[in-house]
Amino acid sequence: FFEESLxxxxxxxxxxxxxxxxxxxxxGMIYLKKGEHIKATINYKKALGILLPNYGERNLDTxxxxxxxxxxxxxxxxxxxxxxxxxxxxxxxMQICGEEHPDTAFIYSLSLIHISEPTRPLYISYAxxxxxxxx
Numbered sequence: 100f101f102e103e104s105l106x107x108x109x110x111x112x113x114x115x116x117x118x119x120x121x122x123x124x125x126x127g128m129i130y131l132k133k134g135e136h137i138k139a140t141i142n143y144k145k146a147l148g149i150l151l152p153n154y155g156e157r158n159l160d161t162x163x164x165x166x167x168x169x170x171x172x173x174x175x176x177x178x179x180x181x182x183x184x185x186x187x188x189x190x191x192x193m194q195i196c197g198e199e200h201p202d203t204a205f206i207y208s209l210s211l212i213h214i215s216e217p218t219r220p221l222y223i224s225y226a227x228x229x230x231x232x233x234x
Contacts, residue, residue, distance in 0.1 A: 101126050117160065120149035124164050131171050143168050157195060162188045162202075 105122040112118055127142035143164060150161050165188035172181035192202055 101129060115149055115153050117149075117154060120146040120154075120160065120164075123149070124160075124167060127171070128167055131167070131174060134174075136171060136175055139171050143171065157191055159192075159195065162192050162195075165191070 101122065105119065105126065108116065108119050108122055123142045123146035127139045127146065130136070130139035130142060146164050147161075147168075150156075150158070150164060154160065165184045169181045169184035169188065172178070172184060192200065196202060
């Protein structure tokens with residue numbers, strides 16, 4: 100179903116449209132949940148190949164894609180690469196939305212898994228601060 104939707108979007112909107120990148124990202128998530136890491140990687144790379152040259156790195160779609168790539172890296176136990184993508188997503192999100200945005204706390208919480216013990220309390224306290232701001 101999603102692959103048919105992707106084909107329709109490519110025909111209707113062109114291969115470099117933001118919605119096409121979103122479709123690739125969605126396909127990547129489906130393949131990741133199915134444990135098909137290679138297919139997930141291929142779709143995430145295609146989405147990234149559309150987003151970065153056409154829309155730049157500083158947008159929420161890129162943040163979403165980077166967090167999905169980080170989840171993929173987690174699932175194949177590449178934790179250092181996962182942390183790299185979580186941190187990149189966090190950097191972009193802070194530039195766009197600011198540090199008090201609820202999504203910022205969410206990205207922090209995802210990256211906490213990989214943070215070394217000496218720095219973990221700082222990140223936890225910041226995540227709690229953001230969550231309190233959300234209320």
